[in-house]
Amino acid sequence: MLMFKEYIKKQQQQINEKLASLFDQNSQQSRLLSAMKYSLMAGGKRIRPILCISTASAITDHYMDVLPVACAIECIHTYSLMHDDLPAMDNDDLRRGKPTCHKKFDEATAILAGDALLTLAFEILSDETLYHQEPQVRIKIIRSIANASGPNGMIEGQMRDIASETMRLKESELEALHLLKTGALIAASVNVGAIHANATERQKQQLDIYAQNIGLAFQVIDDVLNVKGDPKLLGKAVGTDRSLQKNTYPSLIGVGRAEEKARQLVKNAIESLQEFDHRAEPLREIANYIVFRSH
């Protein structure tokens, strides 16, 4: 477990350095770039980029080339949080214990900085000086990330999340929502790691089962932590879902069954990796971390 913590810390460090370097090229320090950097460097767990790198490293020893792809995914994840936090959506003042972008800057800046991070992701993926890879592989990666982030993926999930605020969902509807809202980009993170590493079709299928399961487990545990987590560790308030009468796994099936569901999902995820060798150990550890994390 200690080794895994060190692994995560090392990965986070590499990702953070690469993300920060994206802003070094620009000598001018505009308000737009400051807002983008503020949100991007606000201390995220970097789970999606770590999944991307760990997937590539489960298949090939030359996996660090995938780092720019991992960073592009983090740009998209961050933009989605910035827009989610806006007054017209979740209206959140705090994110990871710090003022949200529209609180620190203003609403127009937060909208535009979010747009800019989304666009930057595709600048990174199409820049051959940043990301070295065969054009046909790059196109597949761009397509996977765009599909997962677009109107048939993450954004549709967010729309359903907003619509569901005024109605009671069934468990299957809540699951469909999360598979779009958070599952799609998590699945893409794993998928593009596999594409980059030239995985076989069978490997891609097994990794997809892994990703679908941990994506959902991650959301279930997020809901559980909102009920029984420590606000200091989480960097945000707890109990907010209940007061907002949100559709969550604890509210639908209870905390105990939600935790049991998460454990089963993680078990499925790890089983799907049985044909992978020791290089998939970080992916197995990540799956376990999702259930046993405190924030």
Next chain:
Amino acid sequence: MLMFKEYIKKQQQQINEKLASLFDQNSQQSRLLSAMKYSLMAGGKRIRPILCISTASAITDHYMDVLPVACAIECIHTYSLMHDDLPAMDNDDLRRGKPTCHKKFDEATAILAGDALLTLAFEILSDETLYHQEPQVRIKIIRSIANASGPNGMIEGQMRDIASETMRLKESELEALHLLKTGALIAASVNVGAIHANATERQKQQLDIYAQNIGLAFQVIDDVLNVKGDPKLLGKAVGTDRSLQKNTYPSLIGVGRAEEKARQLVKNAIESLQEFDHRAEPLREIANYIVFRSH
């Protein structure tokens, strides 16, 4: 001139059919897709996609393959208008004579539908069933469009536009603002048409001069029409720039000199095409249309 009007009409029709077809694949009619389609099909002039197609057709006879690229650019242009219109930015109720997206739907939907159109553009460009082209050419096209739309292009222009509301700009600053806010995507429209058609480096340079000049001329005339245009033809109110004390060419240098400037820019644009044959006629006509249009 009649032939040119027919040319534009035919191009608009092809573009509109292709844009509409992007939504046919989706059997489910979600609120998100409805909002995207509403803004995309609200009757834009399609200048950017027409520029893209006309540039390709100035170089090659096999130019209609570029249509999906042209549509992707229109998706990005439309998203930028949707976000510009939001209450936190320009707070516009009307666009092309119709309620803006956040008025027709709501603010959250307009933000997300804008995000979705931006992402859809990259889905189109990376989808080999929609756009047939060599991967290395596609990557160059994606890079050109992403750079023009991102934090060093269109979005930075919009940030400067917002910041300039409370200050008086010099003409050079206003020009720099417009080269980013509208010029970058117009230049990319021409550039990707040239990339698609496998233009020589010299052709690309000449086309870039053309694009820079017409992009600026377009904005100058937009400002002039806000002073002396017909609100019925424009589909929006006139005189709004003066009441908002906006930085415009008429306010900085007067209507007469602004019109003279636009004519000079268009002359430069047409001169830059002198090595092109009759197939560049639509590009020359578009340049003239920009100065002589009434809306």
